Amino acid sequence: MTVRKIMICLLLVAGAASCAKYVPEDKDSLDVDARFTTIDYAPTLGRNTVYDGNFNFGNTSQPVTFEMVDLKRYDGQPAPELNADVYPVKVWKSNAETYTGKETSLEEIENKRAVEYHRIFEIRKHSGQILVWSGMDVSHLVTRPDSGYKFNVKVSNSGASKYFYNLRFRPYKPRPYEPSNYNVETGMITNPAVKPTEISGMTRQKDGLAMTAADVDIFLTKKDTGSSITFRFLDSAYNALDPALFNTTDWGQLLHGFNRQQTTGYVKYDVAYPLPLVNGFPTKYTNTSGTRANVAFSYYRLGPTGLGVSAKLRFEFAIYEKGDWELVFHFKNSSPRFTNY
Structure with missing residues (x-):
């Protein structure tokens, strides 16, 4: 290679190195419209x-x-x-199986959750x-x-x-359950009870008229700090109705609860809170959107014409606060007709 060619090569290399000083550094940026x-x-x-x-x-x-x-x-x-x-809160573990709604015990559910500390x-x-x-x-x-x-x-x-x-x-005051009878702004209870979601095929004992949501008051009350839910039914005189009167109710699949206790006065389950456990995740225990638990109490009897009548009381609800909760269904205007005819 001649001296002239060597000099040209050296100049090209030097020029490239010099230009590299002026190549802008590739830096991250924030969009002006972010x-x-x-x-x-x-x-x-x-x-x-x-x-x-x-x-x-x-x-x-x-x-x-x-x-x-x-x-x-x-x-x-x-x-x-x-x-x-900072406070302890329960979160779903990232390395565990997700909640399915098919868990068979409280332990299985809790093994999928962990405690973290958050503001x-x-x-x-x-x-x-x-x-x-x-x-x-x-x-x-x-x-x-x-x-x-x-x-x-x-x-x-x-x-x-x-x-x-x-x-x-600008948060709103807590409302521990839905449907709520709490005023949104003040957090004070405005009505003593809430109403069922659906009533069908039920008639009033006293006059045989079709029963509507106006005939039923539902009271949701937190009794203690455990983790359970109890269902009670009262007639118009506040006497306990035996849950067994709802003779076609699938008590074993009523909600995602465990260790069912059933007496002539109530039905009780151990449950994990909140109910439902994962908001927006539909299971067989929730409404179609997965935003509320869905319970149905039903019975069968023979009507005045001798034809069978299927009756049902359905309630969609959510409870956000852990505790021993009671749901009392009061048939305030008349007891339902459970007997034939």
Whole structure:
């Protein structure tokens, strides 16, 4: 190779090295249109709530880190109840089989859950999902109709950071069950009872008229801190009705409960809470959307023409708070007609 060719090669190499200094570094970026699509969070306390799809990433480079900052009361006062306190909550284990609704014992269900410690109000580090956890003492939280809390969120990746300001957290007071007779804003009970979802084929003992939801009051009461549910039935004079009168009820498959105890006054099950266990996951024990447990009490008798009559009382409900709960069905205007004719 001639000296001239060697010099040309050296110049080309030097030029390439020099140009490399000016090649821009490939850094992550945050899309200018990235934003929170939900800025006002108003969950009902006492229930696990996940706000999903609440952040629009646009063309933002990922992974992205979300950090909740400056969480305080709306009037600017500190909010240690949300910033400092952590509580034990039950979560489904990531390395265990998922809940199927076919578990045969409380132990099998609990083996699929673990205890973690969380703040009541959190943001997921890489998705931006906002979470509100249940199973905690929320009596010290500021709730609606108060202005609640405000907070900012820092969103960052390896190339940039951006702050989103003045997001709101304005929770509602707990309502431990649905359907609820609690006022949404005040948390006070407005009616003594709730009504059944469906009544069919039932007639009133006193006059033979068709029974409607207006004839039945349902009272939901937490009696203790265990993990059970008890069903009771009362006639119009508040006397106990034997659950066996509902003679076509499938008591063994009524709900996802265990260790059934049945007497002339009640039927009781051990259950895992909340009911239903996984919101939005339909099983044979829930409504079609999986949002509520679905129980049906039925019986068969002969009607006045000698034809068979199938009667049913159905109730869709959810209970979010662990405890020993009682559901009392009071036939307030007349007892149902269970006998033939």
